Amino acid sequence: MSSFEPKIIGFLCNWCSYEGADSCGRARKEYPSNFVVIRVMCSGRIDPQFILEAFKDGADGVMILGCHPGDCHYKEGNFNALRRYTLLKKMLKQFGIEEDRVKLDWVSASEGDKFVRVVSEMVEKVRVMGPLMLIQKKQLKNHREHRGNL
Amino acid sequence: MAERIGVFVCECGPNIKEAIDLDTVVTFAQGLKNVVMVKSFNLLCSEAGKKLIEENITKNNLTRVVIAACSPREHEHTFKKVLSNAGLNPYLLQLVNIREQCAWVIKNKTLATEKAKAMIQAAVERVIHHEPLESKDLECQMDALVVGAGIAGISAALTLAQKNRKVYLVEKSPVIGGKVALYEKVFPTLECASCVLDPVLDKVLHNEQIELLTLSEIQEVLGFFGNFIVKVKKNARCVDTKTCIGCGACFEVCPAKVKNEYNEGLDERRAIYIPYAGALPNVAVIDREHCLHFQTEGCNACQNTCPFSSINYEENDEVQELRVGAIVLATGFDVFDPKRAPRYGYGKIDNVYTSLEFERLLNSNGPTGGKILLKNGQPPKKIALIHCVGSRTREYNEYCSGICCMYSLKFAHMVNEQLPDSSISEFYSDFCLPGKESQGFFNNLLDKNGIEFVRVKDLDSIKFSEKKGKILIQYKTINPPSSTLLKGGKRGLQDKNIPETLKSDPFDMVVLSVAIEAAKDAQDLARIFDIPQGKDGFFTEEHTELSPASTIKEGIFIAGCAQGPKDVQSTVTQGQAAAGNILSRLIHGEKLVLEAITATVDEDLCSGCKICIGLCPYKAITYNSPESPHTPLWKRGAEGDFEGDKGGFSDKKENLATINEVLCRGCGICAAACPSGAIKAKHFTDKQIFAEIEGLLNTNYAKTSKMSLRGTG
Numbered sequence A: 001m002s003s004f005e006p007k008i009i010g011f012l013c014n015w016c017s018y019e020g021a022d023s024c025g026r027a028r029k030e031y032p033s034n035f036v037v038i039r040v041m042c043s044g045r046i047d048p049q050f051i052l053e054a055f056k057d058g059a060d061g062v063m064i065l066g067c068h069p070g071d072c073h074y075k076e077g078n079f080n081a082l083r084r085y086t087l088l089k090k091m092l093k094q095f096g097i098e099e100d101r102v103k104l105d106w107v108s109a110s111e112g113d114k115f116v117r118v119v120s121e122m123v124e125k126v127r128v129m130g131p132l133m134l135i136q137k138k139q140l141k142n143h144r145e146h147r148g149n150l
Numbered sequence B: 001m002a003e004r005i006g007v008f009v010c011e012c013g014p015n016i017k018e019a020i021d022l023d024t025v026v027t028f029a030q031g032l033k034n035v036v037m038v039k040s041f042n043l044l045c046s047e048a049g050k051k052l053i054e055e056n057i058t059k060n061n062l063t064r065v066v067i068a069a070c071s072p073r074e075h076e077h078t079f080k081k082v083l084s085n086a087g088l089n090p091y092l093l094q095l096v097n098i099r100e101q102c103a104w105v106i107k108n109k110t111l112a113t114e115k116a117k118a119m120i121q122a123a124v125e126r127v128i129h130h131e132p133l134e135s136k137d138l139e140c141q142m143d144a145l146v147v148g149a150g151i152a153g154i155s156a157a158l159t160l161a162q163k164n165r166k167v168y169l170v171e172k173s174p175v176i177g178g179k180v181a182l183y184e185k186v187f188p189t190l191e192c193a194s195c196v197l198d199p200v201l202d203k204v205l206h207n208e209q210i211e212l213l214t215l216s217e218i219q220e221v222l223g224f225f226g227n228f229i230v231k232v233k234k235n236a237r238c239v240d241t242k243t244c245i246g247c248g249a250c251f252e253v254c255p256a257k258v259k260n261e262y263n264e265g266l267d268e269r270r271a272i273y274i275p276y277a278g279a280l281p282n283v284a285v286i287d288r289e290h291c292l293h294f295q296t297e298g299c300n301a302c303q304n305t306c307p308f309s310s311i312n313y314e315e316n317d318e319v320q321e322l323r324v325g326a327i328v329l330a331t332g333f334d335v336f337d338p339k340r341a342p343r344y345g346y347g348k349i350d351n352v353y354t355s356l357e358f359e360r361l362l363n364s365n366g367p368t369g370g371k372i373l374l375k376n377g378q379p380p381k382k383i384a385l386i387h388c389v390g391s392r393t394r395e396y397n398e399y400c401s402g403i404c405c406m407y408s409l410k411f412a413h414m415v416n417e418q419l420p421d422s423s424i425s426e427f428y429s430d431f432c433l434p435g436k437e438s439q440g441f442f443n444n445l446l447d448k449n450g451i452e453f454v455r456v457k458d459l460d461s462i463k464f465s466e467k468k469g470k471i472l473i474q475y476k477t478i479n480p481p482s483s484t485l486l487k488g489g490k491r492g493l494q495d496k497n498i499p500e501t502l503k504s505d506p507f508d509m510v511v512l513s514v515a516i517e518a519a520k521d522a523q524d525l526a527r528i529f530d531i532p533q534g535k536d537g538f539f540t541e542e543h544t545e546l547s548p549a550s551t552i553k554e555g556i557f558i559a560g561c562a563q564g565p566k567d568v569q570s571t572v573t574q575g576q577a578a579a580g581n582i583l584s585r586l587i588h589g590e591k592l593v594l595e596a597i598t599a600t601v602d603e604d605l606c607s608g609c610k611i612c613i614g615l616c617p618y619k620a621i622t623y624n625s626p627e628s629p630h631t632p633l634w635k636r637g638a639e640g641d642f643e644g645d646k647g648g649f650s651d652k653k654e655n656l657a658t659i660n661e662v663l664c665r666g667c668g669i670c671a672a673a674c675p676s677g678a679i680k681a682k683h684f685t686d687k688q689i690f691a692e693i694e695g696l697l698n699t700n701y702a703k704t705s706k707m708s709l710r711g712t713g
Helices: A017-026 A048-056 A077-095 A112-129 A134-149 B022-030 B047-059 B072-085 B099-103 B109-127 B151-160 B178-182 B193-206 B249-253 B301-305 B355-362 B404-418 B438-446 B482-486 B522-529 B568-585 B611-615 B643-648 B669-673 B686-697 B700-707
Strands: A008-013 A035-040 A061-066 A102-106 B005-010 B035-041 B064-069 B093-097 B144-147 B167-170 B210-213 B216-224 B227-234 B257-259 B268-270 B318-324 B326-329 B333-335 B352-354 B382-389 B423-428 B451-455 B463-467 B470-477 B501-507 B509-514 B516-518 B556-558 B599-601 B621-624 B656-659 B679-681
Touching: A008 A017, A008 A048, A008 A112, A008 B686, A017 A035, A017 A061, A017 A112, A017 B072, A017 B099, A035 A112, A035 B109, A035 B686, A048 A061, A048 A077, A048 B686, A061 A077, A061 A112, A077 A102, A077 B669, A102 A112, B005 B022, B005 B047, B005 B109, B022 B035, B022 B109, B035 B047, B047 B064, B047 B072, B064 B072, B064 B109, B072 B093, B093 B099, B093 B109, B099 B109, B109 B686, B144 B151, B144 B318, B151 B167, B151 B178, B151 B193, B151 B326, B151 B568, B167 B216, B178 B193, B178 B355, B193 B210, B216 B522, B227 B326, B249 B301, B326 B522, B326 B568, B352 B355, B355 B404, B355 B509, B382 B404, B382 B501, B404 B423, B404 B438, B404 B509, B451 B470, B470 B509, B556 B568, B599 B656, B611 B621, B611 B669, B669 B679
Parallel strands: A008 A035, A008 A061, A061 A102, B005 B035, B005 B064, B064 B093, B144 B167, B144 B326, B167 B210, B326 B556, B352 B509, B382 B423, B382 B509, B423 B451
Antiparallel strands: B216 B227, B227 B318, B257 B268, B333 B516, B463 B470, B470 B501, B599 B679, B621 B656
């Protein structure tokens, strides 16, 4: 096994999941340092382009964490997140990115334990998957196309 | 001009300092683009820390500030204030949560330091794109509209009515007091309902700040919190409210007889009438649909008789336009129609009544003057009270109506008092007796004679039939001997332990505890006020636990059974809560302060596709076309002063999406959905988030963490 440490970006909604991450900190529960957080007001704010941008900039995995269904601070923003996530997963495959590199989950403000669990599981999963090498893949594709033209 | 960013790193006593190598972090931050100064300090939230930031902002002419400390939940507010004090817009701050999400969750100091560096770099790159935001404020109407003059609306109106604040109380019927005015007594005190209600109604009628509009309906609502424009149709009463004293001379001569809906159709009234004795306002009303003057133009009997010349057939309906800052919807409920469940024989078998009909039979101003009588004029010897008719059944309404157990017990108390020799049987499957008064109310019945509690296995299995002028009730009982159940018997009896028996008993009279249902006009009201209804038709509260009296539409509040079944006490509480919400937001001499983090539409980019409109949970986005009813009034050529109105909507081009800043809460759902990228979620713009992503990933952190150190979690 390689000593690969994945880099995971998490988009967390301000009301439930960011607070869940905080409560995890207040309880001094340790989780992998591979996970860095971007706070948004609502998981419904997460534009699929943010996720693609994260992959482009070198993330190996992306998590979307929002309020549980029915608990959204903005009523139904998390359902929007879910719909976009479902669609994005289909799209990622077409980009040559494994769909498991994106994961959506619900973490409430009191679920510090769940936060640790889902983050650790994600880090483990992506570690097994290995680094996302978009550039290499692109080069490989270009190379093949080039050869095909010859 | 390049931005001048100052980075402040908080040691948080030992909390951050011991977990992260702050010297490395400071050195790293100094090397970042546009950063002109970096300082670490023992405790930035202390007075000395705040002073340090403030002084450094001024001294170094900082244009942006990054503070690496605790969670924004903890001190974002504190540090925003510091920026304000230093003359910098508070939104030019980015807080980095290196305590809760770094120092406290990573044991390895090297890794924690690397993560902190990445987080700070992301903040520095993000803060460059921050824009100064201002909390806008808005001139508001202080007056309020309350729809529905039942106990909920009245409670709200009386709480709202203050010096300089007018309350329009709109009621569709000719009288105020709602359903409670139809009752003889209220539980759990068994206090006479009119003793409770009449003084309150008097207060409403004599309060100079409350303008009561009876016989009135809402036609249209425009605008938003702070500035609603409401059209009310005031139906003609055809009786002068100023001169009529309610003497009743007119209805004695009226030849037209109609079923009296205020007595649940149990008796008749005339076409000119007062709904019931003691109704307030005590003024007659002409029912034009049945009045012979209007139907055949032949009759002037009431006009000829009225000693005060109060009758005016010429009175027309009027449409009045009200300007209010906030609205309380307290439009009440209707009851389940038991004809929908044929097994109860309601409408076919004599002497089967709904609870509301029975309330009228018990009422001294009702059709029998308060006497419990059968159709044949005799008092009943055996009365059955059936619980949960239309409630707690998936067939009709899944919810518990919450008050039926208590009013059935009230009936038992009242019947026992009036007819001590008659027997009463309560058919129930479960009792719902929450709160500090209810169980005692139940227990008091146990000492009385002639009251029997019959636990029925399945209320839906009850069948009624008529037998020799009596009502035969067939049911499956799982009733243990009443002594074991009632006197300290085991609770939560298991069905399997109780033998089930099929029984049938004859009764003289049956009262059905019919479910509370959403008012029949709830759907129309929901459409007019543009607020959502739940699956049962009740208006949906903004948040079940935290904002039970608000709706998702800012400025529109709900109270009483319009929001869901509840008793008088909770109804009054909610009415007052709705009023309190308004009083705390619309304050005389103060403007309404709006959320600064909202979304805006770039009108050059918007293609008018309307995708965002359906997504907004707050209905803050409208399609700005000249035909749209939501287009601001001043754009539609209406007359008047619309300064406040303009404050919410901006004067945009046509055929585009427009976001109302009063209604927007800044969630950003629309921004993520906009295919043209025309919507900007302020303070969470695409640019800012892209910069943050880049900052997080373009550091050595990525490389370092890839180096080794697995199993840190």
